[in-house]
Amino acid sequence: MATLEKIRSKGVLAAAVIGIALLLFIVSDALTQGSSYFNKSKERVGEIAGEAVDIKEFSAAMEQLTEVYKIEMGATELDENTTAQLRANLWETFVTEKLLNSECKKIGLSVSDEELNDRLMGNNIHPLIRQRRIFADESGQFSKQRLLSILSMLQQTPQNEEMKKQIDDIKNYWSYWQRVVKLNILQEKYNMLLAKTLTANTIDAKLSYQGRKTSYDVSYVMQPYFTISDSTVKVSDSEIKERYNKEKEQFKQDANRSFEYVAFDIKPDKTDYSEGEKWINKLSSEFKTTTDVAGLVNSESDIMYNGQNYSEKTVPANLKDFAFGGKAGDVTGPLFANDTYTMARIMESGIMEPDSVKLRHIFVAKVDESKVDSLVSAIRAGADFAELARKYSANQQTAAKGGEIGWLQAGSVSKDFDQAFSKGINDVFTIKSVQGTQIMQVTGKTSAHRKVKLAILERKVVASSKTVSRIFNQAKDFAAGCNADEFKKRAEKNGYMIKTASEVAETANGVGDIQHSREVIRWVFQNDKGDVSDVKECGKADIVAMITEVNKKGYRSVEKVTPQLKAEIIKDKKAEIITKNLAAQLAKTPSLEALAPAIGQEVKIANAINFSSYQFGAAGFEPYVIGKVSKTPVNKVSAPIKGNAGVYVISNGNPVNVAQPFDAKMEIMQLNSRTGYTLPYMIYNDLKEKANIVDNRLNFY
Helix, strand or coil: CCHHHHHHHHCCCCHHHHHHHHHCCCCCHHHHCCHHHCCCHHHEEEEECCEEEEHHHHHHHHHHHHHHHHHHHCCCCCCHHHHHHHHHHHHHHHHHHHHHHHHHHHHCCCCCHHHHHHHHHCCCCCHHHHCCHHHECCCCCECHHHHHHHHHHHHCCCCCHHHHHHHHHHHHHHHHHHHHHHHHHHHHHHHHHHHCCCCCCHHHHHHHHHHHHEEEEEEEEEEEHHHCCHHHCCCCHHHHHHHHHHHHHHHEECCEEEEEEEEEECCCCHHHHHHHHHHHHHHHHHHHHCCCHHHHHHHHCCCCCCCCEEECCCCCHHHHHHHCCCCCCCEEEEEEECCEEEEEEEEEEEEEEECEEEEEEEEEEHHHHHHHHHHHHHHHCCCCHHHHHHHHCCCHHHHCCCCEEEEEECCCCCHHHHHHHHCCCCCEEEEECCCEEEEEEEEEECCEEEEEEEEEEEEECCCCHHHHHHHHHHHHHHHCCCCHHHHHHHHHHHCCCCEEEEEEECCCCCCCCCCCCHHHHHHHHCCCCCCECCCEECCCEEEEEEEEEEECCEECCHHHHHHHHHHHHHHHHHHHHHHHHHHHHHHHCCCHHHHHHHCCCCCEEEEEECCCCCCCHHHCCCHHHHHHHCCCCECCECCCEECCCEEEEEEEEEEEECCCCCCHHHHHHHHHHHHHHHHHHHHHHHHHHCCCCEECHHHCC
């Protein structure tokens, strides 16, 4: 079997690793050509730091990325959401690549061929290569020998179309990871250089050490803000405006739009259900009696019949009792559930068969098929299968492993392999194809389980063309001549539900969970506030939308953030009230034990708190309160402290000092490590903000 097909069949990699790789993706050198198109704005996907991104370049990169993703995730097809996410990741990768290359070029930072080769196949192979399952041995561990063996295929001359396709796939796959590793190395170098631009000093080190030197078990009483009603606190427009101006930088936004829409779901109607019932009733008698079950099912049913065997795990749940409680010839149905009409017929029962078999093979090319009989005879006579595979098999990947294919599950490969499940250990059989003959041997089997051969006649009721047309016309009538003033009135009159999509970015994949609705987003960003769309056909729904807001890149308006600002001001005013009340109460009851019942609260404890703590016990994120801990004398009751959830009064107890003495060198190393982790991210965001990025993907996708 082809190496990449093996990867597909096993689903090789965790999504987290894929995510990292996607962000490091580099387009091949061949894709960066075609600069003559860059001056044509209509063919530009965008512009990054003055460098144009051509649609042909982007599309070719997307095609390559899609194929690699399929291999890594064991997929044959990608759904709409996955494709959209890959496209978004690819754009971010273009941005990262071009910004990084631009910065590294300025300072003369690069990756040499010798350095790259060492990380790809030398003595210091990069983790991204070591993690590829394609380069793993039988134990699942990375094998440099296997890596080099697979790469040697790239130098071979293909003997047939199958081999040519396999070599092309590996070439594309390897090219991708070469560039991923190269960019990763460059990124590491750049990040390391940035980390060296800032360093902590001994003063920083002492402050860091002192911050965690002493920890306290802190007793506290907290009066929550919610104990005061919002209605008792007044906030003026001028206060909101003043707070807005003070915090304006927090309210930056990219361009976005809001819109309302009516979705006309495309569902089957009564007529469609009636037609489905007629269909199953019409075929019921024939299905029970026909001798050509396969012909009937394969021409009529949603589920094809190819003689497959169902186990108790794989049989449809609603047919399990019937399948394993009946005998050959028994029929059940018609049944109706989940918009689906179903009948089933037991073709064979009492089957005992394993769920998986372990196989090895020798692939004999068409030109050498005269050797097949001799090889089969030699194997049956006791010849060493592995040695014969290494010598005669045309599939070099498996030949290197003595022909080992590994474990195959029932139904996971072509029907030609089904016979393996009825063979015994060490049995030999052959499978012929236009490319040649595979000599197969069973080397292992799981324990046998009950199975049944089942023919299923099934059809899901879907909206007919007449129903689809009727729903479209319904949406068309709603949209015809509709304007902003009429949109809500028409919807209410007809009983249609209006849904809202707020502050949607132009890169959004679509509307809510409605499939194939990206076209709605494109329309929204190409029209103006108050415009009502024509009907947008979105797979299982027709949509009519009305634009309600057009928000440019810049700052959110004060009106937009008024609720947030008002809540902040209310909390501040509540803090003032509570602080004043607690101070007065403390004058009367100066201990926590006396204060708590006086205000209807209880004394709680936050253990092991020091200046470096991130959480204040069960109270959660309270940095200001944590800061006050180190300034409060032991066994003394503090003044009221404004926190996130309420106002606190604290008292430190049980001080514990760390046993480790001050080590300036170690402290500086830890501080620098922390800076090295965050600084590259901050600088990248700064570069991105200043790069004058133009994103025209909306014109193409």
